[in-house]
Amino acid sequence: MCIQCCLKSLTGIDVKSLKNKKLIKKAIQSLNDLTPEELTKITHVCGTHEMTVSRFGIRSIIPKTIEVIPGPGCPVCVCPSYEIDLAIKLAKEGKIITTFGDMLKVPASKESLAEMKQEGEDIRVVYSPQDALKIARNNPQKEIVFLAIGFETSAPMTAAVLLDNPPENFSLISAHRLTVPAMELLLKEETRKTKGFICPGHVSTIIGLNPYYPFSEKYGMPCVISGFEAIDVLIGLVQIIKMIKQKKPSVINEYARAVKPEGNLKALKIIEEVYTVVDANWRGIGTISKSGLSLKKEFNAFDAEKKFDVHIDNSVDIHPGCRCHEVMLGNILPPECKLFLKNCTPEQPIGPCMVSHEGTCSIFARYGSKNFLRFE
Ligand code: SF4
Ligand code: SF4
Structure with missing residues (x-):
């Protein structure tokens, strides 16, 4: 159901604007009417959802028995020191390191990429993997390494670069991670006792609805894929609480204006072509089974760790x-x-x-x- 239809069924009003205050009030009223008696924890796994929740003060306007909990929804935060340490080591060996701006300040085992840059290493901020590729093409005499991070949303963009006939002086460190295995891990966490998931909007544009069905069918966990407006999140909460009350857990696509049930088949195909799913370390959380994307053997020549035969012992994730x-x-x-x-x-x-x-x-x-x- 798209948000307009969803709002219509909820409020009886045909809506065009997602920022309409009246509608937000109605959604809050619906939530108040559904107030659970017991503390009900609902988890999201997306940094942008947390931004919406915090920016609009959603925690302060919903019933106190509903607790919105942020999960591991930021690809920068979950990137372990190991991958950054690798990039630092390669920078010290004279390679040009390229990555997204946020990665520079992230503390690794001893130092950050920003500190290395200050010390004179060639570390460059890029806005896309294509930018890194361009630097490689423009500097054929230098080795260019791209530190690739992100969830299912960014993994296809990195993969596309490898399918675009990259030059020999280009390689990458893949710190890509998958969201759904992390959601599974959260279910096992005793302290949180999640009762439902607000599923990540952008990630779902790639993976579609199918990966969430085991949560509702196997674990009885309601899932709503939400957009990023305050009204999207509020509607998501209403739908989750309703499913809990009716004891009918399911997967609802509230973000149908962007998410297709089947996801983005082209992007999924590219992911399958380039990566192997591996057990992967998440910073401070530890190894999560089948949660990382490593380059397939065919791309060994572009896998910086293998190409330069580098390894880090005893990296430190949490200081x-x-x-x-x-x-x-x-x-x-x-x-x-x-x-x-x-x-x-x-x-x-x-x-x-x-x-x-x-x-x-x-x-x-x-x-x-x-x-x-x-x-x-
Ligand atoms: S859905 Fe988008 S904003 Fe949310 S965590 Fe994933 S990449 Fe970040
Ligand atoms: S040190 Fe504390 S406040 Fe700082 S990022 Fe870690 S948890 Fe957050």
């Missing part, structure tokens, strides 16, 4: 005092970390969750007061 892993698992909210906005700030981050725009601590630092209303 003393940092509770990013607990934030990413949704076991605590950022203000529960003693370093939050004291030693750890967006200007001087200690943990990865404070670095990226999609990191939960960084979002709480920017919009936290709206979240805190409910704790006052």
